[in-house]
Amino acid sequence: MNALEQAATDRFTTLLETKRSVILDTWVDQFLADWEGTRHGNLPPEEIRAQSQLFLDQLHRLLQNNFSHSWQPQSADPIVQLLTQLSETWAKKGLAAAQSTFYILSFKRILLARYLELESDPAAFSAAVAVLDLVLDRLSLVVVERFEMTRERLIKQQSLSLLELSTPVVKIWDHMILLPLVGVIDTARARKITENLLNSIAEIEAMVTIVDITGVPVLDTAVAGHLMKTINAAQMLGTHVILTGMSPEGAQTLVKLGVSLGDITTRGSLKAGISEGLAALGKVIIDGHRRAG
Amino acid sequence: MNDEAPCLLDAVHIPIQDYADVAEAGRNALLFAEACGFSKVLAYYIATAVIELGNNIMAHADSDGSIVLTSQFEDTRIVIEIIAEDRGPGIFDVDLALTDGYTTNNGLGCGLPGVARLMDELHIETSDQGTRIRARKRR
Incomplete structure (x- = not known):
């Protein structure tokens, strides 16, 4: 200084x-x-x-x-x-x-x-x-x-x-679980999701598993690949997998990409998926009001 | 030029260094295409193509690249152009890379051929200094 x-x-x-x-x-x-x-x-x-x-x-x-x-x-x-x-x-x-x-x-x-x-x-x-x-x-x-x-x-x-939060597996009926997917699915998340799902399937003895992809913004080949692996693993545990919530744009894009979903059951809406799942479990929904009237 | 054209938007430039950047690029592409007046399906195609190209940069080019989206006029139609550039090792065999089912990283093997089908044009320039992919979609 x-x-x-x-x-x-x-x-x-x-x-x-x-x-x-x-x-x-x-x-x-x-x-x-x-x-x-x-x-x-x-x-x-x-x-x-x-x-x-x-x-x-x-x-x-x-x-x-x-x-x-x-x-x-x-x-x-x-x-x-x-x-x-x-x-x-x-x-x-x-x-x-x-x-x-x-x-x-x-x-x-x-x-x-x-x-x-x-x-x-x-x-x-x-x-x-x-x-x-x-x-x-x-x-x-x-x-x-x-x-x-x-x-x-x-x-x-x-x-x-x-x-942690974004991979919840929800039990919606006896032996029926729902996996709502929201947001971008990268490799780390896909692994986490698969792990959570397989554990829940074993724990609940799920016979029907609904995978809802309404909240997935874009279905590219990487996401589709992760999804197929998750679903295949779930099927190996003996559960019937129903894929719901695919957007019309998503479906057209997957076809263009040349991705085939194979023999996975798909339904347009979550509602249709749930009724399909209930039917597979042998459950029937009856409108209580109509029967009373 | 034409002031009323809805597509005179600034080009979108996204450096790709992370999978989060790829997702960001996809989101931007969707908004950009819709702002240019592309239909929902076409915007979805463009966003998916951007994500495929971004994932390729992440997987094969050591996470060092960028994606630029521009809109242009071709005659009276609006065209969106995606330019994906990286400084990776290049594509060894372009024809093979464009073959369905061919993969070097255990993917589905339909990313690049898929982009070719989603877009109207696909131009690939590649060397051991890097790769530049130009993909165009007309409205």
């Missing part, structure tokens, strides 16, 4: 001591004002204030202790720990990434404005800007990085739980 930068660092340290409360107030107020009308989440202003106070303390300590160009945020630094924790909380609460970045960047502006009140020499000022860039830009990168990581982890968790 050259002499000017060292002087600027010392001046910032002094500013953080003497003007601490003014800086804190302006910062927090500006931050909250910027949020007005956007999603506040359930972040109480007192919490932001307390965190900002801690940030000022940590920054003060950082600048005081032989701060130099070689400084890099380390995960063990208290100031980095503070920011990662803050960023993680905000990401989970659904704040925008821009808001958490603005938090650090607005602080930079406030601190520089205070600095200008004391020192207006251009050379000294540009040294001050350089020092602040050095520390705060790196810190804002820490915030962004952690923010992204947290979001990515959330998305991964959600897609995993979606995978």
